[in-house]
Amino acid sequence: MVTANLIASSNQEMPIVRVNGVRMEADAIAREMQYHPAESQREAMFLATQALVLHELLLQRAREIDLQAQPRDNESPEETLVRCLLEQEVQVPAVTEAELELYYRNNPRKFTTPPLLAARHILLAADPQDSEQRSDQAQLAKTLQQQLQQGVAGFAELVREYSDCPSRDQGGELGQISTGQTVPEFEKQLLRLPEGLAGQAIESRYGYHIVEVQQRIEGQLLPFEIVRDKISAELGQRSWHKSVAQYLQILVAQANVEGIALQGAVSPLLQ
Numbered sequence: 001m002v003t004a005n006l007i008a009s010s011n012q013e014m015p016i017v018r019v020n021g022v023r024m025e026a027d028a029i030a031r032e033m034q035y036h037p038a039e040s041q042r043e044a045m046f047l048a049t050q051a052l053v054l055h056e057l058l059l060q061r062a063r064e065i066d067l068q069a070q071p072r073d074n075e076s077p078e079e080t081l082v083r084c085l086l087e088q089e090v091q092v093p094a095v096t097e098a099e100l101e102l103y104y105r106n107n108p109r110k111f112t113t114p115p116l117l118a119a120r121h122i123l124l125a126a127d128p129q130d131s132e133q134r135s136d137q138a139q140l141a142k143t144l145q146q147q148l149q150q151g152v153a154g155f156a157e158l159v160r161e162y163s164d165c166p167s168r169d170q171g172g173e174l175g176q177i178s179t180g181q182t183v184p185e186f187e188k189q190l191l192r193l194p195e196g197l198a199g200q201a202i203e204s205r206y207g208y209h210i211v212e213v214q215q216r217i218e219g220q221l222l223p224f225e226i227v228r229d230k231i232s233a234e235l236g237q238r239s240w241h242k243s244v245a246q247y248l249q250i251l252v253a254q255a256n257v258e259g260i261a262l263q264g265a266v267s268p269l270l271q
Contacts, residue, residue, distance in 0.1 A: 017259035
């Protein structure tokens with residue numbers, strides 16, 4: 001874990017940071033900050049300074065061992081040195097078949113196809129910037145929901161009278177829906193619904209949707225053989241991240257770093 005601690009004197013907004021005697025220039029830190037959004041300027045400054053410190057440590061190590069590196073397309077000389085250094089010095093444990101299978105068994109939802117729903121809805125449109133209109137439509141949605149639950153009115157009847165969606169002409173039918181076919185905030189709630197009338201309206205950027213799920217077909221767990229390569233790539237990437245982080249921690253521990261307190265090393269290099 002990294003502690004966000006920049007060691008600054010009382011009259012310095014940005015501390016003087018050195019890595020084995022090499023100073024991290026203030027303008028370089030300022031430029032780097034744009035790549036490290038954070039809740040506060042101080043946190044962003046820390047993240048930017050940390051990234052530059054780790055980058056400098058890697059470059060120093062590459063020069064120390066007189067690393068010979070061949071660039072790839074569009075790589076800068078420094079990028080080439082860092083890449084080749086990591087390839088040469090970081091030992092990444094191979095992911096075993098047992099680890100792949102265990103991950104598969106422990107995360108069935110990640111490897112299950114999304115459900116397929118047939119649904120219809122009543123859209124009570126409301127401008128997302130008009131709080132009064134949204135409040136009125138939310139109240140209307142509750143009223144119509146109660147009418148449907150109590151059997152006072154039929155779904156098709158309310159669709160014709162109230163729905164602001166073009167699907168009104170098809171009785172509010174949305175057809176078969178799975179992931180990626182509607183706006184995320186609506187989809188997230190819709191795909192969780194069981195068959196029947198939803199207990200309450202779903203709010204989206206378009207307004208309020210009174211929904212009835214007419215049919216639900218649950219997703220199926222994909223066979224391990226189909227997703228094995230995907231799992232291998234994911235776990236392999238995790239293993240690489242962990243190994244590089246450990247390597248950076250060693251470089252930090254062996255270096256003379258002034259002006260910033262690093263405990264461990266979690267770097268944008270790993271993202």
